[in-house]
Every structure is written in structure tokens, then in C-alpha cells.
Amino acid sequence: MTGGMLKVGFVGAGANTRARHIPGLKAIPGVELIGVVNRSPASTARVADEFGIPRRYARWQDLVADDELDAVVIGTWPNLHCEVTCAALRAGRHVLCEARMARNVAEARRMVAAAQASPDLTAMLVPSPLALECGPAVSQMLQDGLIGELLEVVVIGADDQFHDTSRSLHWRQDASLSGLNVLALGILHETILRWVPQPERLFAQSQIFVPDRPDPQGAGRVAVTVPESLQVLTRYPGGAQGIYQISAVALAGPGYQIHLYGSSGTLRIVFGQHDQVFAAGAGESELRPIVIPPGKLGSWRVEEEFVAAVRGQGSVRLTDFAAGLQYMEFTEAVSRSAIGGVPVSLPLADVSSAEQ
Numbered sequence: 475m476t477g478g479m480l481k482v483g484f485v486g487a488g489a490n491t492r493a494r495h496i497p498g499l500k501a502i503p504g505v506e507l508i509g510v511v512n513r514s515p516a517s518t519a520r521v522a523d524e525f526g527i528p529r530r531y532a533r534w535q536d537l538v539a540d541d542e543l544d545a546v547v548i549g550t551w552p553n554l555h556c557e558v559t560c561a562a563l564r565a566g567r568h569v570l571c572e573a574r575m576a577r578n579v580a581e582a583r584r585m586v587a588a589a590q591a592s593p594d595l596t597a598m599l600v601p602s603p604l605a606l607e608c609g610p611a612v613s614q615m616l617q618d619g620l621i622g623e624l625l626e627v628v629v630i631g632a633d634d635q636f637h638d639t640s641r642s643l644h645w646r647q648d649a650s651l652s653g654l655n656v657l658a659l660g661i662l663h664e665t666i667l668r669w670v671p672q673p674e675r676l677f678a679q680s681q682i683f684v685p686d687r688p689d690p691q692g693a694g695r696v697a698v699t700v701p702e703s704l705q706v707l708t709r710y711p712g713g714a715q716g717i718y719q720i721s722a723v724a725l726a727g728p729g730y731q732i733h734l735y736g737s738s739g740t741l742r743i744v745f746g747q748h749d750q751v752f753a754a755g756a757g758e759s760e761l762r763p764i765v766i767p768p769g770k771l772g773s774w775r776v777e778e779e780f781v782a783a784v785r786g787q788g789s790v791r792l793t794d795f796a797a798g799l800q801y802m803e804f805t806e807a808v809s810r811s812a813i814g815g816v817p818v819s820l821p822l823a824d825v826s827s828a829e830q
Contacts, residue, residue: 483540483545483546484507484537484546485548487518495570495777496525508542508543510537515532534550534558538561538562547570551645552574552653555577556577559585563595567595569589570777573602575795576653579802582795585799596790599793605732606773606792607772609772611766616741622738623738624736627670628731631662631720632721633721633730634724636702648696654808657704657722662730664793664801670710673716676817678706680701680703704718704720705717706811730746776792779791
């Protein structure tokens with residue numbers, strides 16, 4: 475599609491879709507938002523009224539089948555990502571799918587196959603928002619040899635999001651909705667894959683400290699099926715090693731950070747309202763802040779990148795389905811290791827029949 479109006483529909487309109495995708499797409503010339511379906515008729519109507527979207531659908535299947543649409547934005551929980559993506563691609567629609575890609579590798583591979591079967595269509599995942607600001611500069615520092623040979627990787631995603639056990643079960647604590655990914659593991663791993671290769675081997679342990687939480691529907695208590703605490707040991711091609719600490723019960727925890735330790739230097743990236751980058755080289759005993767010039771800072775360009783790819787004016791950099799499958803293989807390998815108590819090698823060569 476190189477010209478004309480791009481007509482977009484939305485399956486699911488969660489917080490990120492309302493805050494980012496709808497306003498971002500509305501701001502692009504030649505893009506028309508024409509339809510939406512959410513979890514209920516009432517929530518569909520609210521979104522349509524708030525953003526002036528004319529068409530409302532009773533089912534997501536009806537939206538995908540609407541031949542007036544050129545593209546579908548999928549903002550549902552991960553349990554619907556595979557089904558809606560594959561249906562939209564079969565119907566000839568371009569797809570922008572919210573992260574995480576799917577619930578497991580089997581679903582992610584089906585999505586990749588559907589995209590490969592429709593090479594003229596754009597299939598894009600919403601990227602991890604971490605390091606969008608500092609990412610290009612960090613990549614350049616690594617290419618310039620700032621840290622030398624990679625020796626160790628430390629990935630931290632530890633906060634107290636679920637420390638309060640009186641709060642209702644969140645969808646991220648329900649594996650039937652969120653899949654095998656644990657908390658922020660997926661977005662942190664997707665981020666670090668921009669700088670570091672996929673591990674070749676890992677070992678994980680996990681724990682659920684509180685086995686049930688109040689039902690968000692008010693019907694007693696329901697089981698927590700996603701770990702609240704996770705540690706992963708990783709080994710990389712070339713011999714570097716790493717450790718991940720992922721927790722949602724770390725009271726006053728350190729938040730999200732990535733540390734890269736090398737033979738001649740160190741990089742530490744701390745994520746918050748803005749990315750903070752610190753470095754130390756040989757002979758330095760303390761980290762110093764790195765000030766990235768405004769012209770070198772990246773930014774959120776998800777909607778612009780998607781539309782440009784659809785129009786044949788650019789390619790998907792962050793994040794295509796191949797990159798999504800890579801982080802899905804990692805999160806599934808972590809789950810297998812934690813459940814089985816055994817190391818797991820990557821890439822995954824098989825998918826168990828239970829996941830088909």
C-alpha cells in the first residue's frame with residue numbers, strides 16, 4: 475500500500491492502546507480510525523465515543539472480516555494475540571499486535587507462519603518501551619568497544635507491584651491470560667537482545683509465595699498461576715554469563731536495570747521516567763553518568779513505523795515477528811527450566827504436545 479487512506483480497526487482497547495496507539499495513529503495524515511471492539515458492548519461504546527470511532531462491533535471476528543479495513547491493531551490480553559493475528563492476516567489485514575507476542579512458543583510460531591504466508595502484509599509487535607531513548611546511543615557505545623569483550627550480564631526487574639496480598643488477582647498473575655512469561659521478564663529480555671545475543675543455555679528457579687488472591691470478579695479467591703519471584707542463570711556464546719532477578723514482591727525494590735560488564739568497561743542502564751546511562755572504563759573506580767545529546771536520543775515511534783512499513787516507506791525495526799519469537803523462546807525455556815529443575819538449551823528444538 476503506497477497511497478490512499480489507511481483504514482484501521484482496533485481489537486481491544488486497553489491502557490496502552492488508548493494512551494499510545496489511538497492518539498498516535500490519529501495524528502498521522504492519511505490514517506482513519508473506523509472501528510473498535512472491546513471486551514463488552516459498554517466498553518466498546520466508551521472507547522468509540524471518547525475517540526470518535528464510528529463503527530462498533532459485537533465480536534472481534536466481525537471487525538477482522540470488515541473489508542473496509544486495511545489494518546488491525548490488537549490490544550487484547552495475550553490469550554487472544556495468536557488467534558486474532560492469524561485471522562487478520564488471513565483476511566488480508568496488516569497487523570500491529572501488542573506485546574507480549576503470545577502465551578507460548580507454539581502460538582508464536584503459528585503467528586510467524588501466518589506472517590510468512592502473507593509476505594505483502596506488515597506484521598509488527600509493539601516493542602518493549604525500555605531503552606527507546608538510550609538504545610541507539612548504547613548500541614553505538616558497544617560497537618565502539620566501550621566495554622570490550624562481554625563478560626557478565628545482570629538484568630533486574632524487581633518492584634513491589636504485587637506485594638499487597640489484599641489486592642485482586644491481576645491478569646499478569648493468570649497464566650491462562652498472560653502465558654508463560656513471568657512479570658517483566660519478556661520486555662527486559664527483548665530489550666537486552668538489542669545489545670546481547672540470545673543465551674545458549676539457562677537455568678531458572680521460581681516461586682509463588684501467596685497461592686491465591688481475591689477474584690477480580692468478586693467470587694472468593696482464585697489461584698495465582700504466574701510466579702511472583704524468578705531468578706535465571708544464563709550462558710552466552712563466547713562464554714559470558716548472566717543473571718536475571720525478576721520480582722513483583724520486592725518491597726522498595728530497585729526497579730528495572732540492565733548491567734553489562736566487559737573486559738575493559740561497564741555499562742549500567744536504569745529505566746524510569748527517562749533512561750539513565752552510566753559507564754566506567756579501565757582505571758575508573760566509579761560509574762559516571764553519560765549525557766546523551768538530544769539529537770542522539772531515540773523516542774517512541776511505534777505508530778509512525780507501522781504506518782511507514784504498511785505504505786512501503788520503511789521497514790519494521792522494533793519489533794518484527796522474528797524478534798518476538800526469539801524472546802518467546804527465552805521465556806518458555808525459563809518456564810521449562812523452573813518447572814523441571816533442569817538446565818534448558820536454546821534455541822528450542824521442539825514444542826511439547828501440551829502446547830500445540
